Structure formats: structure tokens, C-alpha cells
Amino acid sequence: MAVITLPYRYLERLTGTDRQTIIDRVPMIGADIERIEEDHVDVEFFPDRPDLYSPEGVARAMRGFLGIEEGLPVYTVRPSGITFSVDPGLADIRPCLGSAVIRNVNLDEESIESLMSLQESLHWAVGRGRGKVAIGVHDLDTVTPPFRYIASPRDRSFVPLDFEREMTMEEILTEHPKGRDYAHLVENFDKFPLIVDAEDRVLSFPPIINGELTRVTTGTKNILLDCTGTDRKAVMTAVNIICTALAEAGATIEAVTVDGEEMPALAPVERVVSVEECASLLGLSLTGEEMARHLRRMRFGAEPDGDSRVRVLVPCYRSDILHDWDIFEDVAIAYGFENFDAALPATSTVAWEHPITTIARGVRSVMTGLGYLEMMPFTLSNDRVLYANMQREPTPGTLRLLHPISEEQTVVRTDLLPLLMEMLLANKHRELPQRLFAVGDVVENCVTSQMAAAVSIHPAADFSEAYAAADVLCRELSLTYEVAESTDPAFLDGRRGDIIVDGRKVGVFGEIHPAVLTAFDLEHPVAALALDLTAVPGYPVPPGTP
Numbered sequence: 001m002a003v004i005t006l007p008y009r010y011l012e013r014l015t016g017t018d019r020q021t022i023i024d025r026v027p028m029i030g031a032d033i034e035r036i037e038e039d040h041v042d043v044e045f046f047p048d049r050p051d052l053y054s055p056e057g058v059a060r061a062m063r064g065f066l067g068i069e070e071g072l073p074v075y076t077v078r079p080s081g082i083t084f085s086v087d088p089g090l091a092d093i094r095p096c097l098g099s100a101v102i103r104n105v106n107l108d109e110e111s112i113e114s115l116m117s118l119q120e121s122l123h124w125a126v127g128r129g130r131g132k133v134a135i136g137v138h139d140l141d142t143v144t145p146p147f148r149y150i151a152s153p154r155d156r157s158f159v160p161l162d163f164e165r166e167m168t169m170e171e172i173l174t175e176h177p178k179g180r181d182y183a184h185l186v187e188n189f190d191k192f193p194l195i196v197d198a199e200d201r202v203l204s205f206p207p208i209i210n211g212e213l214t215r216v217t218t219g220t221k222n223i224l225l226d227c228t229g230t231d232r233k234a235v236m237t238a239v240n241i242i243c244t245a246l247a248e249a250g251a252t253i254e255a256v257t258v259d260g261e262e263m264p265a266l267a268p269v270e271r272v273v274s275v276e277e278c279a280s281l282l283g284l285s286l287t288g289e290e291m292a293r294h295l296r297r298m299r300f301g302a303e304p305d306g307d308s309r310v311r312v313l314v315p316c317y318r319s320d321i322l323h324d325w326d327i328f329e330d331v332a333i334a335y336g337f338e339n340f341d342a343a344l345p346a347t348s349t350v351a352w353e354h355p356i357t358t359i360a361r362g363v364r365s366v367m368t369g370l371g372y373l374e375m376m377p378f379t380l381s382n383d384r385v386l387y388a389n390m391q392r393e394p395t396p397g398t399l400r401l402l403h404p405i406s407e408e409q410t411v412v413r414t415d416l417l418p419l420l421m422e423m424l425l426a427n428k429h430r431e432l433p434q435r436l437f438a439v440g441d442v443v444e445n446c447v448t449s450q451m452a453a454a455v456s457i458h459p460a461a462d463f464s465e466a467y468a469a470a471d472v473l474c475r476e477l478s479l480t481y482e483v484a485e486s487t488d489p490a491f492l493d494g495r496r497g498d499i500i501v502d503g504r505k506v507g508v509f510g511e512i513h514p515a516v517l518t519a520f521d522l523e524h525p526v527a528a529l530a531l532d533l534t535a536v537p538g539y540p541v542p543p544g545t546p
Contacts, residue, residue: 002125007040011055021066029333030045031052050121051318053117053121076253077253078254080255084149084257085147096232098239100254100256101223102223126234126237132229135242136195139222139224144198146198151192160178179208269321281328359477363473367452378413379412381408382407386418391519392489395444414443415530416438416439420454422520436456439453450533461527488510496508496510
């Protein structure tokens with residue numbers, strides 16, 4: 001989930017109320033307050049509400065929720081006269097383009113930071129790590145329209161953001177930090193996506209990096225927005241969210257013509273929903289007018305349509321509204337979760353802790369006692385993380401998704417250790433040492449079982465540290481084991497060991513191989529262990545989901 005920084009001064013100006021009111025009420029729209037600082041508050045929002053990933057979006061929602069400004073926000077879109085063309089050669093590379101011109105922006109360091117944070121949060125939540133959508137924000141006054149989105153030869157060169165010299169696009173993939181992070185999205189194509197202006201100057205190499213030429217600064221007054229990707233709906237969602245967020249801050253939006261199509265429209269979508277169905281699901285007694293009033297507080301346009309229905313206008317930035325029940329959820333939020341009557345269940349049952357839960361709790365107790373911090377990695381991953389980066393062959397029983405939504409989430413995890421390595425990469429800017437562990441489900445041959453894994457990264461991490469942690473974990477789980485020489489290619493030869501129980505390999509520990517460290521872009525040694533929890537005494541047989 002995304003953690004958004006909300007500066008008090010900026011938020012108070014946009015919302016029209018004081019910081020304490022916001023802090024007290026923002027959790028009730030579906031958020032968790034992470035920390036409260038002297039000049040800002042950090043708030044965590046669910047992935048289904050990317051429109052709240054900026055102070056502008058939060059302010060818009062809070063004005064409605066607090067009754068300051070209710071109903072559908074209306075955004076005027078004027079023509080800009082600017083055109084974009086899309087090269088047909090991008091059809092099999094990155095075919096979708098969304099764009100807009102945003103004028104009269106008033107940027108200071110705080111608002112630039114907010115815009116960049118919104119961009120990166122959307123890359124994660126909507127763009128699936130830039131695979132589905134990548135966003136470019138450019139100083140429009142430094143370039144000349146019309147613009148072209150082309151399939152370019154790989155040896156084309158320009159000055160990428162944060163660099164002072166020209167680099168070819170192939171060099172960017174190996175030498176620029178963003179290039180190394182996202183090279184896997186384009187490196188297998190014969191040509192690369194590129195955005196250029198009328199004078200053939202480079203604005204962006206999506207989904208990797210913008211050009212230094214169009215860097216956004218505090219002096220920027222007019223912005224060209226580009227969103228490229230493989231999914232048109234996701235691309236236009238990102239366009240709508242960014243445009244409406246900046247419009248909330250006082251900017252004006254102008255349409256761009258992309259191959260004859262003007263965008264964005266920023267128009268709402270109409271739905272007609274049942275009052276009776278909403279009331280039944282929520283356990284409330286509602287009239288059409290009451291339901292419409294609640295929805296207006298959540299920034300929908302809403303009017304009763306007879307006695308049994310409500311006509312709802314869904315804002316263009318609410319990409320999470322996929323079903324009538326999503327609208328009913330907003331009725332519940334506006335009604336106030338604190339106003340629902342608490343009631344005991346109608347049935348009474350007796351329960352006990354499942355053996356798998358008992359074992360997992362034991363792992364957590366041991367690992368936290370050793371100073372490790374628990375992580376909860378995603379259940380879905382991909383072959384690159386699970387196997388290629390770990391120098392391992394793919395597991396034959398890997399469960400693959402028939403219709404994955406991104407290249408990053410194509411298989412169900414068969415191991416936890418690679419996901420912890422990926423977590424170390426995400427936190428490489430944090431101080432050392434870092435000690436992380438995870439315990440949870442893995443799936444192989446359509447059978448769910450449980451395992452534990454742990455990593456420790458710091459300059460002195462070595463085999464002895466991994467062995468000690470593995471020994472403590474096994475002993476505390478009452479697991480009688482032996483150690484054998486390992487051949488696991490993810491670990492360094494001579495500094496690795498297999499955990500053997502009753503003649504069966506159930507785990508591995510040791511020092512991670514330097515090639516694996518390089519694949520995950522890590523700069524320090526990593527001591528690691530993994531343990532199959534089906535070997536622990538008391539584990540139910542056959543293995544399966546509790």
C-alpha cells in the first residue's frame with residue numbers, strides 16, 4: 001500500500017480546515033495514519049484508491065467528507081492545438097499513449113515533491129512497476145510541438161535526467177539507475193519507445209527515464225503530460241488522476257490530439273443503482289434522497305431516480321468503481337463506520353488454533369527474538385525474481401497465471417527467499433544492518449504448503465550468521481536435523497549447507513552468491529536461510545491450506 005506525505009500547510013490551504021480535523025477524520029475514509037510529524041502527516045491508502053495518492057486528491061475527498069464542498073467536481077478541458085502522433089511500429093512494444101497539457105501550474109519544492117510522489121505511486125498502483133503504465137512530466141516551454149511517439153533505433157542518444165552527458169539508450173539501460181531497474185521492460189525489443197518534439201529533441205525514453213531537457217523546476221509554468229503503456233484503460237486512469245490533482249491546485253487542463261483523438265475528456269460515467277440493494281447489504285434503512293446525500297459527500301453526482309433508484313455520476317478519477325457494490329461501500333463510509341450498531345453474531349462456535357498457525361507463530365517468535373523484522377511479500381511474482389536472479393532452474397510444478405495483469409506478477413510464489421532479496425533491493429537506501437524474515441504459503445504442483453525464510457544484509461554478513469540463525473530456528477521448532485554440503489546455486493560454494501531431516505532436504509542456509517547480489521543490485525553480503533515448515537513436528541499431513 002502507498003504511504004503518502006501530507007504537508008499540513010499545503011493541505012490546510014487546499015481543504016479549508018485545520019490539521020487536527022483532518023488527522024481525526026482521514027482514517028474514516030479508509031486510511032491508516034503511519035506517523036504524525038511536526039510539519040506533515042504520513043498516511044497509508046489502499047491500492048484501490050490511487051486518486052488519494054496526493055495532497056490534492058486527499059483534500060478533494062476531505063472537503064466532501066467534512067461537508068465543506070459536496071457533489072461532483074467539474075473540470076473544464078480546453079483545446080490546446082497540440083498534436084501527438086504514434087508510430088505504428090510501437091504496436092508490439094508499447095502501443096498506448098495518453099497525454100494532456102497542464103497550464104498555469106504554480107510549483108514550489110513542496111508541490112514538486114508531491115507531484116513526483118504521485119507519479120511514483122501511480123507507477124506502482126496503476127502501472128504495475130511501469131510495466132503497464134509509465135508517466136512522463138515535462139516542462140512544455142522547453143520543447144516545440146507537434147510531438148511524436150516513435151519506435152527508435154537502440155543507438156539513439158540524449159542526456160537523461162540527472163546526468164550531464166549524452167548516452168545511448170542501450171547505455172542508459174546499463175549505466176543509469178533507472179535503466180538498470182526497468183531494463184527488463186524493453187531490452188528484448190529491436191527498437192525502443194521514444195518521445196521527440198518537432199525539432200527531433202528527446203523528451204522521454206518510456207518507461208525508463210525522461211530527458212534532462214524537459215526537467216520540471218520551480219520555474220515551470222506549463223506541463224506536457226505523457227502516459228505510455230500496454231493497457232489503454234490504465235493509461236487514461238493515470239492521465240485523469242494527474243490532471244484532476246493539478247486542477248485542484250489551480251492549474252488549467254487542455255486537451256491534446258493523439259492521432260485524431262482529443263484527450264483527456266475528464267467526463268463522469270453514469271450508473272443507476274438500487275436503493276433497496278444498498279440498504280440490504282449495509283443493514284440500513286435508506287431512502288433514495290438519503291443515499292444520494294451520502295454519495296454527494298463522497299464527491300459523486302447523485303440524485304434520486306424515482307423511489308427505488310439513484311442516478312450516480314462517477315468522477316473520472318475513480319477507477320476503483322467497477323460494480324454497484326463499490327458505490328455502496330462509499331455510502332457506508334459517508335454514513336460513518338462509527339455509526340453502525342455493534343452486534344454479536346447469531347451463531348456461537350468453539351475454535352482452536354490450527355497447527356499451521358501455531359508453527360508460524362513459533363517462527364515469528366524466534367525470528368523477532370533474533371532481531372529480524374517480518375515482511376509480507378506478495379503471493380504473485382515472476383520467473384526473473386524467483387529463478388533467473390537466484391541462478392536456479394524454474395520449479396516444474398510452478399503455478400502460472402493464465403491471464404496475468406503484468407509481467408511482474410505471472411506466477412504464484414514457490415519460495416519466499418527471492419522475495420526477501422527483492423525487498424532488500426527496495427530498501428537499499430536504508431541504513432544497515434537489515435534483517436528481514438517472512439513466513440507463509442508457497443504453492444507447488446497445485447499444493448499449498450508453508451515455509452519460512454530470512455535474510456541479513458550488512459558488510460560482515462557471512463555463513464556463520466546464517467548457520468546460527470538456522471540452528472536456533474530448528475532447535476526452537478523441535479526439529480532434529482543434520483547439515484549436508486549444498487549445491488544450491490543461489491549460495492556461494494563452500495559457504496552453504498542443506499538442512500536434512502529424515503533423509504529429506506527441507507531447507508538451505510549460507511552466504512548468497514555474488515552473482516545473485518548483482519542481479520538484485522545489492523552492494524553488501526547477504527546471509528540467508530529458507531526452511532520448509534512441513535518438516536516441523538505437528539505439521540498436519542497431507543500439507544495444504546489451513
